[in-house]
Amino acid sequence: MHSILEILILAAGKGTRMRSDLPKVLHRLAGKPLLGHVVDAAHALGAAQTCVVYGFGGEAVPQSMADDTLTFVLQAEQHGTGHAVKQALPRLSDDSVTLVLYGDVPLTHTTTLQPLVAAAQAGKLGLLTVNLAHPDGYGRIVREDGKVTRIVEHKDATPAERAIQEVNTGILAVATRHLKQWIAELKNDNAQGEYYLTDIIALAVRKGVEVETHQPAFEWEVLGVNSKAQLAALERIHQNEIAQALLDAGVTLMDPARLDVRGSLVCGRDVVIDVNCVFEGIVQVGDGVQVGANCVLRNVTVAAGTRIDAFTLIDDAVIGEANRLGPFSRIRPGTTLARDVHIGNFVEIKNSQIDDGSKINHLSYIGDTTMGKRVNIGAGTITCNYDGANKYRTVIEDEVFVGSDTQLVAPITVGRGATLGAGTTLTMDAPAGELTLSRAKQFTLSGWKRPVKQKKEG
Numbered sequence: 001m002h003s004i005l006e007i008l009i010l011a012a013g014k015g016t017r018m019r020s021d022l023p024k025v026l027h028r029l030a031g032k033p034l035l036g037h038v039v040d041a042a043h044a045l046g047a048a049q050t051c052v053v054y055g056f057g058g059e060a061v062p063q064s065m066a067d068d069t070l071t072f073v074l075q076a077e078q079h080g081t082g083h084a085v086k087q088a089l090p091r092l093s094d095d096s097v098t099l100v101l102y103g104d105v106p107l108t109h110t111t112t113l114q115p116l117v118a119a120a121q122a123g124k125l126g127l128l129t130v131n132l133a134h135p136d137g138y139g140r141i142v143r144e145d146g147k148v149t150r151i152v153e154h155k156d157a158t159p160a161e162r163a164i165q166e167v168n169t170g171i172l173a174v175a176t177r178h179l180k181q182w183i184a185e186l187k188n189d190n191a192q193g194e195y196y197l198t199d200i201i202a203l204a205v206r207k208g209v210e211v212e213t214h215q216p217a218f219e220w221e222v223l224g225v226n227s228k229a230q231l232a233a234l235e236r237i238h239q240n241e242i243a244q245a246l247l248d249a250g251v252t253l254m255d256p257a258r259l260d261v262r263g264s265l266v267c268g269r270d271v272v273i274d275v276n277c278v279f280e281g282i283v284q285v286g287d288g289v290q291v292g293a294n295c296v297l298r299n300v301t302v303a304a305g306t307r308i309d310a311f312t313l314i315d316d317a318v319i320g321e322a323n324r325l326g327p328f329s330r331i332r333p334g335t336t337l338a339r340d341v342h343i344g345n346f347v348e349i350k351n352s353q354i355d356d357g358s359k360i361n362h363l364s365y366i367g368d369t370t371m372g373k374r375v376n377i378g379a380g381t382i383t384c385n386y387d388g389a390n391k392y393r394t395v396i397e398d399e400v401f402v403g404s405d406t407q408l409v410a411p412i413t414v415g416r417g418a419t420l421g422a423g424t425t426l427t428m429d430a431p432a433g434e435l436t437l438s439r440a441k442q443f444t445l446s447g448w449k450r451p452v453k454q455k456k457e458g
């Protein structure tokens, strides 16, 4: 029987170099706090408990994580990584193994972490190391006859030790009862006056516990974020990973370097995505969908065969099959478009249901509306859904034709097959099958002369 896994995420550091009032681990990568990425990894590994050690920024960290599967432990003052681990030890069970992760190291693959956990479950200490061309600042892995004997921090290292390129990532896994014994033995007699978690390596070796090292597949899996520049660099790496996965799944990306996915994007077959699109939250795109340049889709489902032209923004909506949207359309929350719906340029749709074959092609606002099938809405149509205090619904039944520049003052119903003349301000229900219009009478003043500019003298 393998011991259960508990995960400790250290996240108390201030992150001075972020130059921000927001705690470092709450800065977002791909739309999600750095800490959220690490918590996701913990969940993916099946941790029985995930414990977050927080400090700088106070309650902002537990408050903004709002995840009741997490245990939060305050490290009021930061006296080093060993001291941080110590704060959480009373919360950990004696017969588990503990994996230590960092709230500011967001991109570690679970396949990189699993062997460390397996090593700990086999009674060893699993340690993640990496060879760096420029190891400055990191703890160095000291080996004798190939076996790890200890870690020496950069500030405590001799010139010979500083030449070592194998460094400590900080990520390790070990039996919790060992961790409890060894953390209690740590001293802070070092260059930084801190309790170093890394000192448990030498203790493990002394107690006869084997140290088994593993390395990540990619160096960036163990990179931490200490500055906005590093955050931006990891964002690009992560976005590239997402883009490669989409390409592998058969999606055509006009430029994989100009795509941003901040959430999850699931695509069907033969989907084409042009440059500079942003996908946020949960987005599902069906077979054969084409997304033009510079579109933003947030929490959207798009059914098969729909084409979304450039500069279209869709937020919290369900888009049906074979629709044509954009360019420059805005679809707001609560909207459902059925089949073969056309929404054109400078059209805003909010909280409305539009049925099969209806077209709103130019310069219109349709809000709080239920629209039937094969309705044609002329350019410049406005549903007046708001009286300054309350919102009202507009109902437009099947096969209605609305002339251009029409205002529908809700609550109002336009009956099936009705026609509204251009320029109508509709304040009462329009009967089915009839032409309804409100229009000032047209007249001509014959002989009227246009004013002329008076000539300036000289």
Ligand code: UD1
Pocket: 010, 011, 012, 013, 014, 053, 075, 077, 078, 079, 080, 081, 082, 083, 084, 102, 103, 104, 137, 138, 139, 140, 151, 153, 167, 168, 169, 170, 195, 196, 197, 198, 224
């Ligand atoms: C640590 C390691 C070093 C390793 C490097 C990798 C130690 C002593 N050194 O050094 O071997 O190469 O990480 O990046 O462990 N933290 C707390 N509370 C504290 C101190 C730190 O929560 O009291 C957290 C920080 O928020 C950060 C992480 O622990 O996420 C690492 O702390 P940091 O001070 O950056 O350690 P390094 O000096 O970089």
Ligand code: CA
Pocket: 224
């Ligand atoms: Ca660091």
